[in-house]
Amino acid sequence: MIKFEQVSKTYPGGHKALEKVSFELAxxxxxFLTGHSGAGKSTLLKLVSVMERPxxxxxxxxxxxxxxxxxxxxxxxxRDIGIIFxxxxxxxxxxxxxxxxxxxxxxxxxxxQITKRVHAALDKVGLLDKLxxxxxxxxxxxxxxxxxxxxxxxxxxxxxxxxPTGNLDPELSMEILNLFEEFNHHGTSVLIATHDLGxxxxxxxxxxxxxxxxxxxxxxxxNLL
Amino acid sequence: MSLLFKGRGNQIxxxxxxxxxxxxxxxxxxxxxxxxxxxxxxxxxxASLMTILVLGLSLTLPxxxxxxxxxxxxxxxxxxxxxEISLFVKEEMSEAQTQTLVKRLALYPEIxxxxxxxxxxxxxxxxxxxGFGQALNYLDENxxxxxxxxxxxxxxxxxxxxxxxLSKLEKEREVDFGKLDIEWLERLNALxxxxxxxxxxxxxxxxxxxxxxxxxxxxLSIMDKKEExxxxxxxxxxxxxxxxxxxxxxxxxxxxxxxxxFICVALMLWWLExxxxxxxGVYQSSFVLxxxxxNELLVLLGTAVTLGFIGSFLSVQRYIKEIEPDKx
Numbered sequence: 001m002i003k004f005e006q007v008s009k010t011y012p013g014g015h016k017a018l019e020k021v022s023f024e025l026a027x028x029x030x031x032f033l034t035g036h037s038g039a040g041k042s043t044l045l046k047l048v049s050v051m052e053r054p055x056x057x058x059x060x061x062x063x064x065x066x067x068x069x070x071x072x073x074x075x076x077x078x079r080d081i082g083i084i085f086x087x088x089x090x091x092x093x094x095x096x097x098x099x100x101x102x103x104x105x106x107x108x109x110x111x112x113q114i115t116k117r118v119h120a121a122l123d124k125v126g127l128l129d130k131l132x133x134x135x136x137x138x139x140x141x142x143x144x145x146x147x148x149x150x151x152x153x154x155x156x157x158x159x160x161x162x163x164p165t166g167n168l169d170p171e172l173s174m175e176i177l178n179l180f181e182e183f184n185h186h187g188t189s190v191l192i193a194t195h196d197l198g199x200x201x202x203x204x205x206x207x208x209x210x211x212x213x214x215x216x217x218x219x220x221x222x223n224l225l
Numbered sequence: 226m227s228l229l230f231k232g233r234g235n236q237i238x239x240x241x242x243x244x245x246x247x248x249x250x251x252x253x254x255x256x257x258x259x260x261x262x263x264x265x266x267x268x269x270x271x272a273s274l275m276t277i278l279v280l281g282l283s284l285t286l287p288x289x290x291x292x293x294x295x296x297x298x299x300x301x302x303x304x305x306x307x308x309e310i311s312l313f314v315k316e317e318m319s320e321a322q323t324q325t326l327v328k329r330l331a332l333y334p335e336i337x338x339x340x341x342x343x344x345x346x347x348x349x350x351x352x353x354x355x356g357f358g359q360a361l362n363y364l365d366e367n368x369x370x371x372x373x374x375x376x377x378x379x380x381x382x383x384x385x386x387x388x389x390x391l392s393k394l395e396k397e398r399e400v401d402f403g404k405l406d407i408e409w410l411e412r413l414n415a416l417x418x419x420x421x422x423x424x425x426x427x428x429x430x431x432x433x434x435x436x437x438x439x440x441x442x443x444x445l446s447i448m449d450k451k452e453e454x455x456x457x458x459x460x461x462x463x464x465x466x467x468x469x470x471x472x473x474x475x476x477x478x479x480x481x482x483x484x485x486x487f488i489c490v491a492l493m494l495w496w497l498e499x500x501x502x503x504x505x506g507v508y509q510s511s512f513v514l515x516x517x518x519x520n521e522l523l524v525l526l527g528t529a530v531t532l533g534f535i536g537s538f539l540s541v542q543r544y545i546k547e548i549e550p551d552k553x
Contacts, residue, residue: 049459051550062229069228076228078461089456106462108250150460157230 001027001158001189002048007057009043009213017043019213020057025191030184032200033193035210041193044210045160048191049081050074061158079107082151082188086163088143090135090150096122097131100149107154121149125179141172148179152188159183161192165199173199255469262473273478276442280478281485283435284529287428288490288517294420296515310391314371315401323371326399330375335390338376344369370401432532435482439475439536447471447544455550468541475537476530483529487522 002025009018018040025031033041046052047059050066059066061077069077090099100121104114122128125145135143144164151159161180165173177192177199184190194200200207209216266273312330314323323341330339342350347369352358381390391405447454457467494516505512517525 051459064229072463073228075458075461075463078459080227080229083459089452089459091453091456093453102457103460106457106460106466108254110250 001025001029001062002191003060004044004047005058005060007047007054007059009040009047009052010055016213018047018054018210021210021213021215022057023208023215025189028184028187028189030180030190030192030205032205032207033191033210034195034197034200034207036195039210040213041195041210042162045083045162045191045193048160049083050077075106079103079154080156080158082154082156082159084144084147084151084159084161084164086166088135088147090143090146092134092136094134095131096127096133096135096138096146099135099146100153102150103154117153118149121153122146124152124182125149140167141175144168144172144176145179148176152183155188157188159188159190161190161194163194164192165194165196170198177203258469259473259476262470263477265470266474266477276438276478277481277485279438280435280482280529280533281489283431283438284482284486284525285489285493287424287431288486288525289493290420290424290427291521292490292494292515292517294417294424297417297420299515300512310375310377310387310394310403310405312373312375312394312397312403313401314373314399316370318371318399322399323373326397327373329397330373330394335377335381336375337378340374340376342372342374344371347372373400432528435529435532436536436539439478439533440540442478443471443475443537443540444544446474447540447548451548454545454548458548459550464545467545471541471545472534472537475533475535477533478537479530479533480526482533483526486529487517487525490517 002023004021004023007018007021008016010016021040021044033044035041043052047054047066048061050069054067061080066077091102094102097118100118101114104117109117119128119131122131125148127142127145127149130138130142130146135146138146144167148164151161159180164180165176168176173196180190180192181203314326318326320343323343327339327341330336344367348361348367351369352361375394377387377390381387387405391403394400395403454467494514498514501512501514
């Protein structure tokens with residue numbers, strides 16, 4: 001699903017965020033991306049969602065080299081990726097419904113379809129009763145789940161999550177992770193960046209570890225490959 | 226349409242069966258965004274009102290100048306074709322001699338029409354027109370000369386040709402002197418030309434100001450919605466989708482600003498009307514103050530909308546590209 005080939009990213013000013021990173025996330029796989037703050041997790045996710053371009057190397061999604069994607073095509077790449085942020089990035093001015101509907105609205109989906117899909121997405125994250133609320137009245141966990149609903153509303157084949165449990169207590173974190181597992185069971189590939197090692201230890205998934213911009217070899221991955 | 230995953234999104238596209246449907250949804254989206262941006266302006270009335278008033282006043286000035294030019298033109302057009310030559314007959318001429326002159330003049334190929342205004346006729350006319358009726362009764366004799374009004378054929382109505390004709394007519398034995406009221410008309414025309422030029426210059430400056438005002442307002446509104454634009458970009462909105470509401474806002478500003486300008490001009494004319502009619506009364510003319518009529522209102526609105534669009538387009542092009550999700 002995602003394949004990195006000798007990818008390096010150097011920011012203007014000389015900071016090397018990633019150095020010759022290579023890894024592959026299989027189709028339909030759920031995996032973690034770990035490392036200390038500043039190890040390059042965010043940069044890696046930004047390269048996948050084409051918020052940044054690699055300085056060297058190639059990033060492939062589903063076999064398509066993202067270097068060949070023009071700036072005008074970037075929005076269409078992002079429509080295939082559901083992205084979940086630590087600070088959830090919801091729009092305060094809009095209701096929960098409108099927030100979740102956003103990816104569908106920009107695709108010009110018919111409003112009947114929009115209603116149906118938004119309801120389905122909110123139902124999955126268990127927030128159907130908060131449809132008309134504004135994000136500011138929701139708790140942190142609920143806001144995060146609205147963010148997840150927005151990411152999955154157009155059923156993207158790939159989900160990226162950047163510290164999705166960062167501000168949540170262990171119980172809520174587990175709930176969120178269970179949601180990701182559920183999507184994964186339906187065939188969605190999921191890549192979760194987190195520094196919550198306790199969380200990873202409890203689940204039997206591969207994890208890619210970044211250290212100062214380099215990918216450490218993952219023993220479990222060795223076994224699998 | 227999916228770039229990375231062939232065949233994905235088919236279930237979404239199934240309900241858009243034809244190009245017609247696609248077009249229909251496209252139009253629907255544009256209209257929806259238009260209505261939304263109008264609602265947006267409604268929600269922040271103070272900020273919108275200030276901008277609209279500034280726009281309205283900026284548009285009022287050129288519109289007013291235009292109305293002035295139009296009305297002056299209306300006055301001067303009354304005189305343009307009336308290039309008439311007045312010939313004052315020498316006092317010592319008898320009535321018969323004057324009649325001969327009239328007959329002789331009528332035979333000129335350059336002359337279309339000859340009208341004799343006798344002393345008595347002129348006096349009567351003067352009495353009724355000037356309001357000096359009573360005073361004139363005290364005169365012992367009529368101080369006015371006979372006047373022959375000569376209308377040249379159209380070829381001789383141009384200033385140059387009319388002047389030539391005048392000097393020829395002045396050589397007639399009976400004629401004391403002639404008068405061609407064309408010089409003041411030339412001056413008026415020159416002044417009118419100057420006025421028109423200044424309207425265009427001032428108008429150009431003010432219309433540029435309109436573009437800048439709208440551009441700046443839209444820029445502020447883009448900065449204000451930075452967060453929202455970033456999120457929209459993250460979920461895969463195209464630049465066109467993000468730009469549309471801002472372009473609409475510019476268009477709405479144009480429409481409302483244009484209407485404000487129209488109302489200002491109408492109010493100003495209403496205010497001036499009584500003063501103008503007093504002046505007109507003195508001159509006994511049938512002048513009617515003209516405002517902006519249907520077509521001109523459309524031109525005013527069209528200009529305002531175009532300027533609004535240009536202003537917002539420039540801002541949108543410049544600033545929306547700059548906002549990228551990673552630069553948090």
